[in-house]
Amino acid sequence: MEKFTTHSGRVLPLRRSNVDTDQIIPAVYLKRITRDGFEDGLFAAWRKDPDFVLNLPRYQGATVLVAGPEFGTGSSREHAVWALQNYGFRVVISPRFADIFRGNSLKGGLLTVELPEDVVERIWALTDSDPDAEVTVDLQSRTVDFANESVDFDLDDYARWRLLEGLDDVGLTLRHTDSVDAFESARPSWMPRTVA
């Protein structure tokens, strides 16, 4: 996984709540067996509308998506994270994320930042007046800076450390194989197995 320390970029304001994973990437785009190429499917249904915010020239090249609450509800498809990343987003800001989406994004190096609704409103207002305004997200200090504001955000130390170091969870866990062996040897023998 790529390391994440700090990122500055322009904002795509997505003024919708409950942006579910079927909107982020519809099921028909999930058939690919690689991790790339999912940008075609990003917001595929909404993108048909030329006035959809992703299509507006003033927001081209934005790398920070700022959306309403309950972003990423719905399915566990990590393709939603890949689609956002493949399209070029590095950060998503929302007042509240669905749990699985948030877990997937932090594992995959897409930083999801929860900020209060009034802060989200102010970022939207800023980009309305100046689409070139940048937001800076600093993972070291856990702050988001825009205009003259600096706002703290929460992220647990462990997730932050993994992102800063770009560490792969499987590699981390394989350091503890002894503990897994010990746990397994104590499991009841009657627990089900899938092969005869």
Added chain:
Amino acid sequence: MVARAEPRTLAEKVWESHVVRRAEGEPDLLYIDLHLVHEVTSPQAFDGLRNAGRRVRRPDLTLATEDHNVPTLLIDRPIADPVSRTQVEALRKNCAEFGVPLYPLGSDDQGIVHVVGPQLGVTQPGMTVVCGDSHTSTHGAFGALAFGIGTSEVEHVLATQTLPLKPFKTMAITVEGELPADVTAKDLILAVIAEIGTGGGQGYVLEYRGGAIEKLSMEARMTICNMSIEAGARAGMIAPDATTFDYLRGRPKAPSGSDWDAAVHWWSSLPTDPGAVFDREVVIDASRLRPFVTWGTNPGQGLPLSAAVPDPAQIADPAARSAAERALEYMDLVPGTPLSEIGVDTVFLGSCTNGRIEDLRAAAAILQGRRVADGVRMLVVPGSVRVRLQAESEGLDQVFTGAGAEWRHAGCSMCLGMNPDQLAPGERSASTSNRNFEGRQGKGGRTHLVSPQVAAATAVTGRLTSPADLAGIPGSSTVNA
């Protein structure tokens, strides 16, 4: 969920009994007892293993089936869509290479992953169960801690049979009183989601409890736990009891003999202790519930079928108001229209929410002796091959086809429209599945979530209808089962 001698909840007991490693400042490393795999969320995970030269640690605790993508017609021919075919073939190749047991299309044990696990008896109380699919919460009906994971986590479980996890909070949803005779588990869970909202369960494991839950069959309990994710929760659970044990006894993968006794002894210790404290509690009065349907584009936008399409102007919260406005525009609905006057083109009976044998029986009982309305297409898609075979042995397929419905092969089908079973743009469905998101069942399609009973009654009249409103439309009330 920290270790303590105090009274503990069901979720805390299952969590504590699976901690492989606990260290200050790190997530707990939890052992995973069962990992279910399907074609859509696994190919990149197997690739990850291959690239790193890793193996699957416990193929014998892993089970794969083909469900999301597969056709429900002509299943003996090669899959027509080449991209779907590639994905299914990738699963077959990966399972063969890594030694993972697979029930492919054509096998008697193929079906929707969350229907297959319980019917094999491989889902048991007190287990940790994961799958790259959010509706893994279904398995919580057995008192298992079961939740959906992303593809990176699928790879992690394949490689290590564990997952690093931050503790969940616990929420009790106590359903008191008795459900009215015409109110189903689906109505109940839709009402719960409307009550707590699509984000209300965020960060929580929900435990459904109380008299109304204890009386439910295992299949109804699965319907409830299935939709926990629609309330934003990671998992839903119901304490194991005699109903659970009766369901499991004799299943192919259930323990037997003295193992059975040992298992029941442990399972019986799992229910939440008296006095255990939940982080949040919600109480629902079952006796006041009515058949429930959704009118909007998220599962929290639902109302009793006797109500009318809401007027966004009456919604105080600005975010909820604009969401309702958007939803009504997408759904092409006018405020004030009685829900029971909304006409549909398609009725979908199936999915991991309502594709089990009891669901098919309930719908068939209503369709017996009646006809699907002219101009309405009804798809009946059993949740698994075993469900299909059972239904055929009871003659249910004859009831469905006799009424003019289509009898299909098992899979996810129109629940997510990844295969050819889709709504056309602008078409409207009554669907027993779990998500009414924009375009979920096909681009531009409009979905109303309903119970199997409402689905069947709706098929008869062509508009959203509760079975009680079929009085006067001739039909037999029972099925020869």
